[in-house]
Amino acid sequence: MCLFFxxxxxxxxxxxxxxxxxxxxxxxxxxxxSEKFTDVFDMFRALLKNDEKSExxxxxxxxxxxxxxxxxxxxxxxxxxxxxxxxxLREEMKYITAIIEDQPKNYQVxxxxxxxxxxxxxxxxxxxxxxxxxxxxxxxxxxxxxxxWVIQEYKLWNGELEYVEExxxxxxxxxxxxxxxHFVISHTSGYSDPAILDREVQYTxxxxxxxxxxxxxWNYLKGILHDGGLSxxxxxxxxxxxxxxxxxxxxxxxxxxxxxxxxxxxxxSSYDQQETLKKALELCKLLAExxxxxxxxxxxxxxxxxxxxxxxxxxxxxxxxxRKPLFQT
Amino acid sequence: MxxxxxxxRCFRESHSSELFSDDGVQTVTSKEQQHYHYLKKGLRxxxxxxxxxxxxxxxxxxxxxxxxxxxxxxxxxAVASDVCQFLARCQSPTGxxxxxxxxxxxxxxxxxxxxxxxxxGTEEAYKVINREKLLDFLYSVKQPDxxxxxxxxxxxxxxxxxxxxxxxxxxxIITPTLFDGTHNWILSCQNWEGGLGGVPGLEAHGGYTFCxxxxxxxxxxxxxxxxxxxxxxxxxxxxxxxxxxxxxxxKLVDGCYSFxxxxxxxxxxxxxxxEGDSTLSESSWMFEREALQEYILLCCQxxxxxxxxxxxxxxxxxxxxxxxxxxxxAQHFGNKDLHNELILGRDExxxxxxxPVYNICPEKVxxxxxxxxxxxxxxxxxxxxxxxxxx
Numbered sequence: 001m002c003l004f005f006x007x008x009x010x011x012x013x014x015x016x017x018x019x020x021x022x023x024x025x026x027x028x029x030x031x032x033x034s035e036k037f038t039d040v041f042d043m044f045r046a047l048l049k050n051d052e053k054s055e056x057x058x059x060x061x062x063x064x065x066x067x068x069x070x071x072x073x074x075x076x077x078x079x080x081x082x083x084x085x086x087x088x089l090r091e092e093m094k095y096i097t098a099i100i101e102d103q104p105k106n107y108q109v110x111x112x113x114x115x116x117x118x119x120x121x122x123x124x125x126x127x128x129x130x131x132x133x134x135x136x137x138x139x140x141x142x143x144x145x146x147x148x149w150v151i152q153e154y155k156l157w158n159g160e161l162e163y164v165e166e167x168x169x170x171x172x173x174x175x176x177x178x179x180x181x182h183f184v185i186s187h188t189s190g191y192s193d194p195a196i197l198d199r200e201v202q203y204t205x206x207x208x209x210x211x212x213x214x215x216x217x218w219n220y221l222k223g224i225l226h227d228g229g230l231s232x233x234x235x236x237x238x239x240x241x242x243x244x245x246x247x248x249x250x251x252x253x254x255x256x257x258x259x260x261x262x263x264x265x266x267x268x269s270s271y272d273q274q275e276t277l278k279k280a281l282e283l284c285k286l287l288a289e290x291x292x293x294x295x296x297x298x299x300x301x302x303x304x305x306x307x308x309x310x311x312x313x314x315x316x317x318x319x320x321x322x323r324k325p326l327f328q329t
Numbered sequence: 330m331x332x333x334x335x336x337x338r339c340f341r342e343s344h345s346s347e348l349f350s351d352d353g354v355q356t357v358t359s360k361e362q363q364h365y366h367y368l369k370k371g372l373r374x375x376x377x378x379x380x381x382x383x384x385x386x387x388x389x390x391x392x393x394x395x396x397x398x399x400x401x402x403x404x405x406x407a408v409a410s411d412v413c414q415f416l417a418r419c420q421s422p423t424g425x426x427x428x429x430x431x432x433x434x435x436x437x438x439x440x441x442x443x444x445x446x447x448x449x450g451t452e453e454a455y456k457v458i459n460r461e462k463l464l465d466f467l468y469s470v471k472q473p474d475x476x477x478x479x480x481x482x483x484x485x486x487x488x489x490x491x492x493x494x495x496x497x498x499x500x501x502i503i504t505p506t507l508f509d510g511t512h513n514w515i516l517s518c519q520n521w522e523g524g525l526g527g528v529p530g531l532e533a534h535g536g537y538t539f540c541x542x543x544x545x546x547x548x549x550x551x552x553x554x555x556x557x558x559x560x561x562x563x564x565x566x567x568x569x570x571x572x573x574x575x576x577x578x579x580k581l582v583d584g585c586y587s588f589x590x591x592x593x594x595x596x597x598x599x600x601x602x603x604e605g606d607s608t609l610s611e612s613s614w615m616f617e618r619e620a621l622q623e624y625i626l627l628c629c630q631x632x633x634x635x636x637x638x639x640x641x642x643x644x645x646x647x648x649x650x651x652x653x654x655x656x657x658x659a660q661h662f663g664n665k666d667l668h669n670e671l672i673l674g675r676d677e678x679x680x681x682x683x684x685p686v687y688n689i690c691p692e693k694v695x696x697x698x699x700x701x702x703x704x705x706x707x708x709x710x711x712x713x714x715x716x717x718x719x720x
Contacts, residue, residue, distance in 0.1 A: 022418055022430040026411040028372055029389040031379045041383075045431055071384040073432045076482050111484040139580065141527065141534065145486075148530050175578040179532040182521050187530075215565070216579050223521030226558075294572070297615045298564040304608035 004036045007043040007063075012056060018042035019049055037067050044074065053084040062095075069099065075108045079115060089120050097129060104133050110142045114149060126150040131163070138167060139176045148183060160184045172207050175216045182223065191224055200224055205239060212247030222258055230255075231263035231271060250292040257283045257302065264310045277310045360630055361677060364649065365402050367634030368393050371646055372408065384428030384435075387419055387442040392650035394448045398690050399653045399680040409449045416442045417457045423469070424462030434466050435480040440492035443499055447697040448689050455700050461707040464502045467493050468709055475510025476528075486527040487518050491540035494547040495687055499694070501701035504709060512550040515541045519554055522578065523562030533562055535576040535589040542596050543686045551600045560601075563593045564615055572620030573628070573639075574655075583638045584629040584648050587655020588688065591616055595658060595685035612669055618659040622673035625656045657683045665691070 007013045020042055023030060033041075040063045047057045061078040064071060082092060096113045103109060117123055130147040133140055151157060161184050167177040189196045201224070207217045225233055237259055243252060260280035263271040281303055288299035338344065372393045375382075382389060390412055397404060404412075418430040419442060425434030426442035446454040470477045470489065477489035490511055497503045518525040518541050524533025525541040542559070545551040566574045566586070574586035594614035602609055629636045629652045635644030636652035657680040662669045672679045684691045 024411075024414050024418055024430075026407075026414070028408070028412050028415045029375060029386050029393070030373065031375045031383055031386075032377050033380060033383075034377050037377070037380055037383075048431070068380055068383050070381060071428070071432070072435060072480055072483060073384070073427065076433060076480075079482065107479075107484055114484075115482075139577070141532070145527060145531055148528075152530070173579045175580070176532050179520070179522070179526075183530050214579070219522055219578060226521070292569070294567050294569040294617045294620060295564050296617065297610060297613055298560070301608060301610060301615055305606075308608050 004039075006035070006039040007060070008039055013043065016043065016046045016050075016052075019045035021045070040064050040067055044077075048073075048077065053081055055085065057081055058085060058087065065099065069103050069106050070108055072108050075112055079112070082116075089116055092116050093120070093125065100129075100133065104137065104140055105142065107142065110146050114146065117150070123150045123154040123156065127156060127163075134167075138171060138174050141176075144176050144180065148180075151184075152187070157184060157188050161188075168207070172211050173214050173216055175219075178216045178220050182220065191227075197224065197228065201233070201236070205243075208243065209247060212243070213249045213251070215251055218249075218251035218255055222255060229262050229266055229268075230259040231266060231268045250287060253283050253287055253291055256280075257287070261306065264306070273310065274312070277306060280306055356675075360632065360634065361400055363632065363634035364396070364630075364636070364653075365400060365634075367631075367644070368396050368400075368402070368646075368649065372397075372404075372412075384432060385438060385441075386429045387416060387426055387438040387445060388428075389646055390416065390445040391441040391448070392646040394445050395683075395689060396646070396650050396653050398448055398693070399657055399683060401681050404449070409451060410453060412445060412449060413451070413453045413457050416446060420457065420459060420462075421466070422462075424459060424464070424466030433480055435483070436470065436477065436489045436492035437479060439463070439466070440495055443496040444687065444689050447499055447687075447693050450693050450696050455697070458500055460500050460502050460701075460704065461710065463496065463500060464504070464507075464707050464709055467497060467502070467507060471507070473510075475508075475512070475514035477511075487515060487525060487537045487541045487544070488527070490515055491544040494544040498547045499687065499697050499701065501698070501704060502707055504706060508548055512545060512548050512553065515545055516550075516553055519559065523555065523558035523560075524566075525559075532577055535563075535566060535574065535586045535593075538563065539589040539592055542593055546596055546600070546686050551596070552604055554600075556597060556600055556604070559593070560597050560615065563590055563597070566590050567616050567620070568624075571624055571628070572617065573624035574621070581639070582624070584625060584636060584655070585638065585651035587621055587625055587629075588651040588658065591621055591655050591658050592685050592688070599685075611667075613662055613671075614658070616659075618662075618671050619673055621659045622656060622671075622678075625652050625659075626674060626678065653680060654683050654688055656680055658685065 008018055018039070040060065043060060044064050047060060058078065058081045061074050061081065064074040065078070081087070082089070093116055096109060096116060100109045100113060117126060127147065127150065130143050133143045151160060161181070164177050164181045164184060167174055185191060185196065185200070191197050191200065201221065204217050204221045207214065208221070211217070222230070230236065240252065240255060240259070257280055260276045263276050264273060264280070267273070284299045284303040284306070288296045288303070292299065371389070375389065394404065394412070416426065419426045419428070419432070419438065421427055421434035423434065425436070425439045427433050427435055428438045443458065446457055469481060470479070472478060472485065476485045477493050478485050479489050494508065497507060517529040518527070518537065520526055520533055522533040525538040526532050526534060527537045538559070542551060542554065545554060568575055568582045571582040573582040573584060574590035575582050576586050576589070594616050598609060598614060625636070628640050629648070631637055631644040636649045637644045638648055660670055660672055660680060661682040662671070670679065681690055683689065684694045687694050
């Protein structure tokens with residue numbers, strides 16, 4: 001516990017009467033604030049009440065933020081003061097940089113930084129700054145959100161795919177990096193160019209071979225082929241079935257189910273519809289009963305759905321679960 | 330050769346015979362009494378460790394009150410009245426609720442305050458809400474693209490749409506234009522993974538996916554999602570080893586996702602049913618209910634009361650609320666007409682059912698909607714969204 005010179009005792013603040021919090025006579029969820037906390041916020045409430053726009057008010061917001069960086073009312077006030085006092089926004093960038101380094105999982109600090117960047121209309125430090133934060137926590141959601149905003153707003157797409165590849169080199173399981181990959185490509189070249197799509201498929205298969213149980217890579221593969229149709233991508237079924245010996249995983253099996261389902265849905269002439277359904281159902285059963293039992297309910301549902309949609313139709317044979325409606329509409 | 334050090338007691342041959350004998354009789358407890366005392370105390374007093382939540386006190390009210398209602402512990406009338414009066418002090422003169430008395434309005438504490446008041450469900454509670462001003466507040470944070478900022482001068486993400494839709498639907502203040510474009514904005518948050526991110530382009534995340542999906546359900550537009558892709562994404566988020574749910578692919582399990590993620594399954598079940606799906610299960614949500622209950626009961630309880638993220642983490646009221654909410658989802662399948670219960674461990678582990686959209690008890694939802702639908706939808710009196718300045 002360190003020594004603090006309370007604002008209420010400071011002579012430069014003597015003219016301001018602190019305003020205690022109005023919790024009422026029988027408070028609930030009453031926090032046992034420290035003396036310092038009470039002192040700072042009582043003074044903050046006084047400033048707010050008078051709508052004071054001064055240097056001392058600005059200084060006090062920093063103290064309040066230090067005590068509770070999630071107090072969005074204080075942040076709003078600080079922004080009002082930044083403009084009213086025409087404060088040096090470069091200094092504010094330094095300030096917010098330090099705060100974010102210290103508390104990178106807070107909404108208000110990132111929102112504040114975004115405001116300052118907008119006012120300065122200067123994103124030049126942003127990519128490096130976010131990369132710094134991500135080097136400490138490669139999946140910080142706020143950091144990624146800020147990064148995507150900067151890139152999109154200021155059209156800083158150049159070099160981002162390279163950055164993503166660096167991250168994936170460090171950790172091929174970083175799902176945020178896979179997401180960023182999709183973000184960059186979908187906003188630049190897109191996936192409709194066959195050369196790009198093929199590059200991505202090959203890249204992903206390469207990562208799968210390195211780490212066959214990496215769900216992110218399998219999801220990405222499915223995600224990029226979803227629209228084009230898994231079953232019509234040349235050689236894919238072969239490439240994936242080849243992986244079965246060395247790289248078997250529930251994800252591979254699920255991918256095959258998705259591929260077969262696509263063949264059924266598109267009535268792909270390269271596939272025998274009945275055989276394909278049979279294989280898909282077999283794999284669902286394998287997943288439900290053996291390889292992915294935690295998702296037993298789901299895989300059984302997929303089975304029933306496939307059977308219902310593509311099953312050879314004796315319409316009198318109703319599936320066990322297609323009886324009474326469960327919900328009233 | 331060195332002298333042998335004295336043998337450790339735990340390596341003696343006889344040591345293993347000291348292992349507790351369970352007689353084949355299981356005890357999977359839920360420590361309700363401990364939780365009750367933790368919650369009862371917290372509703373009144375919190376240590377200075379909670380200074381970081383000084384801008385979220387309506388949340389504390391909601392997390393605690395909802396936990397108590399799940400545990401079927403009554404709230405004394407005097408306490409209920411005190412909560413009402415406190416939340417009234419958190420209400421902003423310009424509408425909506427802030428994180429504490431005198432704080433600016435913000436959609437998150439607004440959501441929490443309205444939910445807390447609906448849990449209390451008294452006339453006094455309902456009367457706290459200034460519906461006309463609440464509508465003005467919602468318009469003041471509405472954006473031209475259909476999204477909402479969390480507060481004036483604040484950030485946009487899909488939580489805001491959920492908070493707005495939740496409070497507006499419960500208090501019957503939805504006007505023809507309030508949610509213009511909102512469903513399209515939410516839909517654009519669904520990504521290549523099948524789940525939803527906080528804003529378009531971001532990684533699919535359990536919290537944001539719940540918010541987006543529940544908001545769409547309220548708006549009657551859930552069918553516009555790629556439900557199959559969403560179903561695949563969320564079911565993949567249950568951890569095969571731990572039994573609980575992760576928030577994002579390749580991240581760790583966390584007790585709170587027991588609600589944000591598992592809570593999606595009832596929403597999806599209903600959405601698919603409405604679409605005419607005849608192959609849905611009639612006995613279970615599409616996740617491993619026992620495994621989730623095991624994770625929560627065996628790994629997420631603090632012996633002194635309260636629940637938590639994962640072993641080794643500290644208890645808090647947020648995790649207490651969402652672990653219990655997830656436990657309730659796992660225990661109860663169906664609706665009031667067709668209902669089955671799967672209670673892991675003792676019968677005393679049974680919690681009250683929770684509404685998968687609002688996460689307060691279904692009776693409280695019905696009661697609030699009934700109350701507020703007797704009142705007319707207010708007319709918007711504040712300035713229109715485009716005239717709002719963003720500072």
